[in-house]
Each structure stands twice: as structure tokens, then as C-alpha cells.
Amino acid sequence: MPMTSRPTSRDVAREAGVSQSTVSLVLGGKWSGRVSPATVAAVHDAAERLGYRPNRAARSLRLGSTRTVLLVVPTLTAPFFGAVHDGAARVAARHGFGIVAYPWPETAGPADSPFAAPDEAIDGILASSLAEDAMSGFAGTPVVMLDSDPSAAAPTVVFGVEDGMRAIVTHLTGLGHRRFGHVASSIDQWTFHARGRALADAVAAVPGASLAREDGALDVAAAKDAAGRLLDRPERPTALVCDDDVMSAGAYKAARARGLEIPRDLSVTGFDDVLLATALEPELTTVRLPAGELGAAGMTALLELLEGGHPASRSLPGELVVRGSTGPVPVE
Amino acid sequence: MPMTSRPTSRDVAREAGVSQSTVSLVLGGKWSGRVSPATVAAVHDAAERLGYRPNRAARSLRLGSTRTVLLVVPTLTAPFFGAVHDGAARVAARHGFGIVAYPWPETAGPADSPFAAPDEAIDGILASSLAEDAMSGFAGTPVVMLDSDPSAAAPTVVFGVEDGMRAIVTHLTGLGHRRFGHVASSIDQWTFHARGRALADAVAAVPGASLAREDGALDVAAAKDAAGRLLDRPERPTALVCDDDVMSAGAYKAARARGLEIPRDLSVTGFDDVLLATALEPELTTVRLPAGELGAAGMTALLELLEGGHPASRSLPGELVVRGSTGPVPVE
DNA sequence: CTGTTAGCGCATTCAA
DNA sequence: TTGAATGCGCTAACAG
Numbered sequence: 001m002p003m004t005s006r007p008t009s010r011d012v013a014r015e016a017g018v019s020q021s022t023v024s025l026v027l028g029g030k031w032s033g034r035v036s037p038a039t040v041a042a043v044h045d046a047a048e049r050l051g052y053r054p055n056r057a058a059r060s061l062r063l064g065s066t067r068t069v070l071l072v073v074p075t076l077t078a079p080f081f082g083a084v085h086d087g088a089a090r091v092a093a094r095h096g097f098g099i100v101a102y103p104w105p106e107t108a109g110p111a112d113s114p115f116a117a118p119d120e121a122i123d124g125i126l127a128s129s130l131a132e133d134a135m136s137g138f139a140g141t142p143v144v145m146l147d148s149d150p151s152a153a154a155p156t157v158v159f160g161v162e163d164g165m166r167a168i169v170t171h172l173t174g175l176g177h178r179r180f181g182h183v184a185s186s187i188d189q190w191t192f193h194a195r196g197r198a199l200a201d202a203v204a205a206v207p208g209a210s211l212a213r214e215d216g217a218l219d220v221a222a223a224k225d226a227a228g229r230l231l232d233r234p235e236r237p238t239a240l241v242c243d244d245d246v247m248s249a250g251a252y253k254a255a256r257a258r259g260l261e262i263p264r265d266l267s268v269t270g271f272d273d274v275l276l277a278t279a280l281e282p283e284l285t286t287v288r289l290p291a292g293e294l295g296a297a298g299m300t301a302l303l304e305l306l307e308g309g310h311p312a313s314r315s316l317p318g319e320l321v322v323r324g325s326t327g328p329v330p331v332e
Numbered sequence: 333m334p335m336t337s338r339p340t341s342r343d344v345a346r347e348a349g350v351s352q353s354t355v356s357l358v359l360g361g362k363w364s365g366r367v368s369p370a371t372v373a374a375v376h377d378a379a380e381r382l383g384y385r386p387n388r389a390a391r392s393l394r395l396g397s398t399r400t401v402l403l404v405v406p407t408l409t410a411p412f413f414g415a416v417h418d419g420a421a422r423v424a425a426r427h428g429f430g431i432v433a434y435p436w437p438e439t440a441g442p443a444d445s446p447f448a449a450p451d452e453a454i455d456g457i458l459a460s461s462l463a464e465d466a467m468s469g470f471a472g473t474p475v476v477m478l479d480s481d482p483s484a485a486a487p488t489v490v491f492g493v494e495d496g497m498r499a500i501v502t503h504l505t506g507l508g509h510r511r512f513g514h515v516a517s518s519i520d521q522w523t524f525h526a527r528g529r530a531l532a533d534a535v536a537a538v539p540g541a542s543l544a545r546e547d548g549a550l551d552v553a554a555a556k557d558a559a560g561r562l563l564d565r566p567e568r569p570t571a572l573v574c575d576d577d578v579m580s581a582g583a584y585k586a587a588r589a590r591g592l593e594i595p596r597d598l599s600v601t602g603f604d605d606v607l608l609a610t611a612l613e614p615e616l617t618t619v620r621l622p623a624g625e626l627g628a629a630g631m632t633a634l635l636e637l638l639e640g641g642h643p644a645s646r647s648l649p650g651e652l653v654v655r656g657s658t659g660p661v662p663v664e
Numbered sequence: 665c666t667g668t669t670a671g672c673g674c675a676t677t678c679a680a
Numbered sequence: 681t682t683g684a685a686t687g688c689g690c691t692a693a694c695a696g
Contacts, residue, residue: 008673019683024675036681056453057398058673060389061688068432077415077624082408086435098432098453100400103418121388121430220611249611256613279552279581279608281588292409340689351667356691368665390689393672 007050016046023047027054065123069302071101071295072127079274080291084128084146087295095303097123104130124302126295129189144302144311146294149190155305156313157297161191161271164287164318165198165241168269171285171320172239173206176329177267181230181237182213183223183247195243195271212237216247223250224257231258231266238266238329245270245277248284248325263327273321282324289318339382348378355379359386397455401634403433403627404459404467411606412623416460416478419627427635429455436462456634458627461521476634476643478626481522487637488645489629493523493603496619496650497530497573500601503617503652504571505538508661509599513562513569514545515555515579527575527603544569548579555582556589563590563598570598570661577602577609580616580657595659605653614656621650 009027013020018039025031026043046052060066071088073081089099100122128146143154150156172180180203185192196213203211212233216226223242227250230237240255242248248270252262260266262282270277270286277284293316301311341359345352350371357363358375367375378384392398403420405413421431432454459467460478467475467486475486482488504512512535517524528545535543544565548558555574559582562569572587574580580602584594592598594614602609602618609616625648633643 009675010673020674021676021684022682024673025682028675030675034681039681055393055673057389057392058688059675061387061393061672061690062674062676064688066389075414076408076417077411079409079411079414082410082414085408085433089433089435100430100432101417101421103421220607246607246611253613275552275578276608276611279578279612281585281613341691342689352689353668353691354666356689357666360691362692366665371666387689390672391691393674393688394690394692396672 006055007052008055009052012043012047012050012052015050016042018043060121065306066121067096068098068100068122069124069126069299070122071099072104072125072130073101074129075103076101080272080289081128083291084295084298087292087297088126088299089295090292091296091299091303097299097303099126099299124306126298126302128294128298129191142302142305144298144305146298147189147191150313150315155301155311157294157301158313158315159191159289159294160315160317161194161287161289162198164271164289164320165195166202167318167320168241168285168287169199169202169206171322172241172267172269172326173209175239175267175326177239178206178209178329179235179237179239180209180211181227181233181240182211183227183230183240183242183251184213184215185218185243185247186215187218192243199241210235216250218244218246220246220250220253223247224253225250227251227254228257231255231260239326240266240268242268242270245272245274245284245286248286249276249280252280262325265330267326267329269326277321277323280325285323285326286321287318288321290316338387339384341384341386344375344378344382344384347382348374350375359384392453397638398453399428400430400432400454401456401458401631402454403431404436404457404462405433406461407435408433412604412621413460415623416627416630419624419629420458420631421627422624423628423631423635429631429635431458431631456638458630458634460626460630461523474634474637476630476637478630479523482645482647487633487643489626489633490645490647491523491621491626492647492649493526493619493621494530496603496621496652497527498534499650499652500573500617500619501531501534501538503654504573504599504601504658505541507571507599507658509571510538510541510661511567511569511571512541512543513559513565513572514543515559515562515572515574515583516545516547517550517575517579518547519550524575531573542567548582550576550578552578552582552585555579556585557582559583559586560589563587563592571658572598572600574600574602577604577606577616577618580618581608581612584612594657597662599658599661601658609653609655612657617655617658618653619650620653622648 009023010020013023026040076082092099125143145154145156150158203209214226214229216222240251251268255266270284273286273288277286304311341355342352345355358372408414424431456474477486477488482490535541546558546561548554572583580600583600587598602616605618605620609618636643
């Protein structure tokens, strides 16, 4: 008797010799004191035997929820956001939720189909590294912001970038550095503003320390230029603090182009600790940002929000990882 | 009159003064010669006014299809797979499909919820860089394999890795190289087997050329070891062909550790052309693999498959990108 | 040309 | 303790 299509709860009911509604009760876990243990066992048995899986569409229709959340990120091509997704997906799967990633605004644009955007059929949104107002148009949908301005109305999970920057400055100061250069990202995101502010504050707290800053796009070539401008200043910095590991790669290049050896002549730090950090030579001193945990914590908060709770905003600590790119300040 | 919840097709019908089924016909685009143009306009108008969006769950339930495909990848943390996702999502969005990424087997494992895996509620599968038999358990679901053994039963989109390897060997041979070392990935995937075979064949076709091979995991440290073993051989290779850009980073380190300068003393090539390639110093000569196009082409094929077609397997050409890591063979 | 009707599979009343 | 009946919003036969 070939079962051509997936078994339904009615099939399970027939197999167990009970009614469909009983199956629903049992499998929904709401049978306490309403269905006899024997029946419960029979139902579970039948479901198992048939390999029954509830139909999500029907469930959604009935319940009005889809058990799907939208993960809005600038792109997945950057390993950072991939890790965020993986972390969120791990938590989501444990709760029967699926995650639809939405590279935004890249994917945007008119669709050929009238049933286009995934902005239907979702229960909530996880938005990473975006301004909160980018989420208008999704008004009314529960949202958790990741690595975004924690002063926003929505619950937020961020990295403790300020602590990270302070740790870098402490580390560098301990090595004797006083002239700092900031290779800064020109991207208009909270996380970079926070890094810049924290660095400026930390340096200002060190007697006799100075800070110069150059901005550039978040890619190797632009960072090389920005770092080069810093290194060509009359008062050359002895330490370059970069907003991101990728920018550190550019700083390396600028240094080499000027015959400066790292870390003998110049110390360089990064931020993120992605793959790149250990691929560079020398390996990069950087602040590890647990991207996977960010996604996981964000998903956890969103689940709480969906259940009517009020998740507190959280901050995940970064960790300074000291490698070979930082050393004692060169003797003049 | 506050519209508390989303408008349904019945609301649109009422607003337009027609029946609900007419709305369905019109919005479904199947009204040619069945509904008067005036009515059509009225319906569109009403839908627009109300901001109507069809309920996906109801659609799915009725149609039996979900307009969702599962993208199964080893991880999204590698930029390569992120790009595949972005490419697939772009095409999918244009056709009203959503993509849920499934990092596998990482996500696997028992779920707390009985409604766990996303292996329900999907129309098809895009599986990247996995063995075909990993997709058992999804039997009966249309599947397109990406960057996987094209001799499989399922339609496949692969990279022309063989051509890429040949291009590398031609390039290197033209520079005078004859002693090749292969820094090979020990990962058991079609794409790496193909690379190894193509390299061996290409070298064998060059009179007087030799090839040594060392395997390692796909990370910087392992690649450094493997490359080191190659460089420590009595007959040291003058060119190291790496299975992946990441492994090239390891090769760079092995070379530097031995005082070898790239490309003066040693030429190195990669494969993929991810971010890393231009972050290294000198920049890496490598074969660019269009990961985004792979995802897009795969999604296109899957769409065709879902419509009952028989998409042909395709091969996407890689492109040799010559940068600074390769140079003339050193004079002995 | 348009409306009526019948489910898709499920969770949930309400009766028995 | 269980079953029968209902409807979530939609599409597609089938009537009219």
C-alpha cells in the first residue's frame, strides 16, 4: 500500500484508531488530564510508525504564526554575517524555527512575481548592523537589533566594542606606545561610531598620548590608502589601530610599501578576528568578536519577545587576542 | 474603522464589489478572457488601496507548494558559501521564492521542539559541495547539486575547475617552471578530487615536469605544514599550486619561515579568489570562481526542475587572475 | 463573464 | 475521556 504523499494527522488518527482531534491534542502536548495514557502511547506509536510530520502551512494558517524569522544583513558574503546566521540558525532549529536570510538592500528591487518579498509569512526579524529606521516597512513585526545602536527602542544585542578598544589601548600603552593612528571605517554604522569614540576616549585618558585618524571604505585598498596617509604624517604613529581585520591587511601593505617592518617599526591591531587575522604575516593582534554568539543571543531574545516577554538588551564581551603584530614601541 | 489585522482577499472583494474568487483569479493573473477589464482594474485598485498581500500559509496549504527552497551548505561562515547564498537568493526573490539556509551537518541534532527540522515545507533543495548521498532522507524532493560530482543523477552546476588548473599550469609553465608542488586539500569532495586530477594530468603533459603532493586540512596552519613538507624535499618545487586561497596563505608562511621570497624564489597560486587573495602580500595569482553565479545558476536550474523541466547540468568557467605571487622560475 | 462551493491539514471549540 | 464540527485564507472546479 504505497503511501504516495506525506501522512496527515488523519492518517495517524486512523492508524491509532482515534479521532484526528485527539491526535492533534496529543502531539500538541496539551493532553494532560484530557486523554488517557494508553491513547497517548498509541498515538505516539502510530505517528512514529508513519513517520508523521505536521504540515507547516496548515499549522501556520491555523495558528497565524509561521515559525520563521527573517535575518536582515547587509550581505552574507562577509564571513562575519555568515557566522551570525549560523549561530541564529542553531538556536532557531532547536525551537522549530527556520531562518530566512535577507541580504539587504542588495536583494531589494521589484520582483517579477507579485508574491515577492519575504516580508510576509514571518514572525519576527533579526536585523544586523543596520539603522533601526531601515526596518520601517516592517512596522508591527517584533524585531531584535544586532550590533546596532543599543539606545534604540527595540531590544538589542551588541558587542562590547568599547571594552575591546580600551583593551587594545591598554595593551599598546603597556608596550610604550603614545602616538596612535586610527584607520577608521567610513561606514555609517553604530558599531564603528562606538569604536571611534571609545578609542578617542581611551587615548585621551593616557597622559601625553595623541591620536590621528583617517577614514576609508572597508576594503584592503582603501585601508591601505588611509593607513598610508597616517604613516606619511610628520609625527608618524607608532601604532595603527584598525576598525576591522580587513583594514589591518591594508595597513600591513602600507607599512611594507614604506619599508616598515611589523612589529619592529610599527604595531598594528585589528578588530573581529576573522580568518584573515591568522592568515596575515605576522599574525594579527585583534579583538575577537563572537559573531556566532551574537546570532544565537539575538535569536534567543527574539524567541523571548515572540512569547510576550521583554528581553533585556545584552552586550557580548570581545576578547583581546595578542599575536605577533604588536610589539614594544621602537626606540627613536 | 481600524483594520486590526492584514486584509484578506475577501476584504479586497468587498472593497471592489466582487466575489472573493474573482479577486483570486485576477491577482493570480489567470483572468484572460474570463474577467472584464473593468473588473480587473477595480480589483487591482482595491488591492492596492488596502495594501493587500496574499497569505503565504493559505497559498501553500492550497497549492501544496511553499515557494521555499532549502540551501544545504557545510557552513555559511566561509565567504564562499555566503556568496552562493546571495546569488541564489537574488534569483529566488525575483520569482517569489524564499531561501532558508541549512548549515549541515552542524545544525543537525535533536531538537527541543517536535516541529524541528526545516525539511518540511520546502519545494526543493540546493545542495552545495556535498556528496549526493548526503541528501538521502530528502528522497523525493527535487534537488540540484552545486560544485559536486556532475556524474550524479541530479542536475548539477559546477565550476570548470579542470580548465582552471590547466590555466594555472600553462601560466606557470610559460614562466619556466617545471617542478611543481601541490598543496592539496584533504577534504573528500568532488571539487578537490577534480582539482588534483586536473593538475596531475596537466603536469604530466609537460615534458620534463614533475609534481609532488602533500595533503592537509583546509586551514592556514595545516597548509603551512603541508607546504613546508614540500619545500623541505631535496628537489624543491619552484611553484606551489594550492587547492584554495586559504592554503596559499599557509604556503606564504612556510616560504617566509624558510627565507624564501615570493615570487623571486617561489611562485604560489591559489584557487577561489576570495577576499584573502588581495589581502596577502604579494597579492595572489589565483583562479576566480564565481560563487554568486553558482548560486544563481543553481537556483535557475532548480526553478526549471520545479516546473517540470529537465535542466541540463552546467559548468561555470573559472578565470585565471594573474597577480604578484607568480614569477619567472629562479635561476639555479 | 462572475459567483458558489469545496476542500488543503491543522488546532480548537463544543457535545457526547 | 473522546469525537464531530468549524474555520484559518486561498485556489480551482463547476454552475449560472
